[in-house]
Amino acid sequence: MPSKCIALFSGGLDSIIACHLLKQQGIEVIALHFVLPFDHGIKSKLDIIISFANQLGARLIIQQDGEDFTDMLKNPSFGFGKHANPCIDCRIRRLKKTKEIMSAEGAQFIATGEVVGQRPMSQRRDSLNIIEKHAGLLGYLLRPLSAGLLKPTVAEQERLVNRELLLSIQGRGRKEQLAYAARFGLASFPPAGGCLLTKESAAAKVVDLKASCPDFTFSDIQLLSIGRHFRIMSTTRFIVARDEPENSLLEKFILPGDYRFDMVGALGPVGLGRGIAEDEESIQFCCRILARYCKARCDSHASVSVTHNNRSVVYSITPASPADCDSRKI
Ligand code: SF4
Numbered sequence: 001m002p003s004k005c006i007a008l009f010s011g012g013l014d015s016i017i018a019c020h021l022l023k024q025q026g027i028e029v030i031a032l033h034f035v036l037p038f039d040h041g042i043k044s045k046l047d048i049i050i051s052f053a054n055q056l057g058a059r060l061i062i063q064q065d066g067e068d069f070t071d072m073l074k075n076p077s078f079g080f081g082k083h084a085n086p087c088i089d090c091r092i093r094r095l096k097k098t099k100e101i102m103s104a105e106g107a108q109f110i111a112t113g114e115v116v117g118q119r120p121m122s123q124r125r126d127s128l129n130i131i132e133k134h135a136g137l138l139g140y141l142l143r144p145l146s147a148g149l150l151k152p153t154v155a156e157q158e159r160l161v162n163r164e165l166l167l168s169i170q171g172r173g174r175k176e177q178l179a180y181a182a183r184f185g186l187a188s189f190p191p192a193g194g195c196l197l198t199k200e201s202a203a204a205k206v207v208d209l210k211a212s213c214p215d216f217t218f219s220d221i222q223l224l225s226i227g228r229h230f231r232i233m234s235t236t237r238f239i240v241a242r243d244e245p246e247n248s249l250l251e252k253f254i255l256p257g258d259y260r261f262d263m264v265g266a267l268g269p270v271g272l273g274r275g276i277a278e279d280e281e282s283i284q285f286c287c288r289i290l291a292r293y294c295k296a297r298c299d300s301h302a303s304v305s306v307t308h309n310n311r312s313v314v315y316s317i318t319p320a321s322p323a324d325c326d327s328r329k330i
Helices: 013-023 043-056 068-074 087-105 125-134 175-184 200-212 218-225 244-252 280-292 322-328
Strands: 004-008 028-035 059-064 109-111 228-231 237-240 259-264 271-274 302-308 311-317
Touching (some): 004 013, 013 028, 013 175, 200 237
Parallel strands (some): 004 028
Antiparallel strands (some): 228 237
16 A cells, blocks of 8 residues: 655745645655635635645645634744744644544655745744644655755654655755756646735734734624725724725625725725724725725715615715825824
8 A cells, every 4th residue: 555645835945845745755755735724715726736736646635714713813833934923823723634634634744845044934944843743644744845954754764655766955045946946847826826925015004003903803804805904093903905906805894893885976996894892983984085096086084884884874075185194003
């Protein structure tokens, strides 16, 4: 019977090479793809992930990041990276889930596309050890791209994997990975994509959320990638959709207690107000911001419908100036 492993599978080049190296040895690889809470409307992305798994002949499992993401983002034990990315905690959390899947699938080990020294936070040599230890996977976590530089894992010691056929890549360069992909004709996502939390714009939103709403929920995290965000009062966040697909998406996240804003008599974005303490000043300011982003913008007058707890009121307002919007933008 061939050896079996679960491989974390982002669709990035490193994860694809890790799977390919193992498949080349005849190992059964189950590719495990995690979907971040703020990755919405990504059917097309998932279709690509499926095609990447197919090119490798790997069975694919798709796992949605759940509510536990919220607690992690509130208080990561190992802190944040350059922006709002709690990468070490995130890897540990995901690997704990992967360990459960490994048991359920009867796999013998877990593989990742991690490369020693490639990422400043989660792929330093000491971080790799911390992650492995805290995920309860000592000896069971194989990094095929850097295996030659690391202590042999149980799978290598027991000859489930031929260590000699694995790689010894380290550092931030991608020359060797690109050469490998070209040699075997492997497609992957471009490196620039990736997780929203590693981006400066998201960091500002997370910092704002933690400061103004320490009890933020999973829904608040899901909203991080949607629309333009504004801080109106200390507790009020206002989100304006940027286009038609975001209008539909934002509508799905309107919870009981939230305020919904729609232009009246003109095409425009949907707005979502959260944490509004029923004060007229905040509501009208949200209306004014919404009108600023209306397609048929009128600088002197606009009407906005505000719906809260199944009751709608129409406000007649003057759109906010660009400077007013900028001053509240997160
Ligand atoms: S980049 Fe994002 S998804 Fe990846 S480990 Fe860091 S926080 Fe998690």
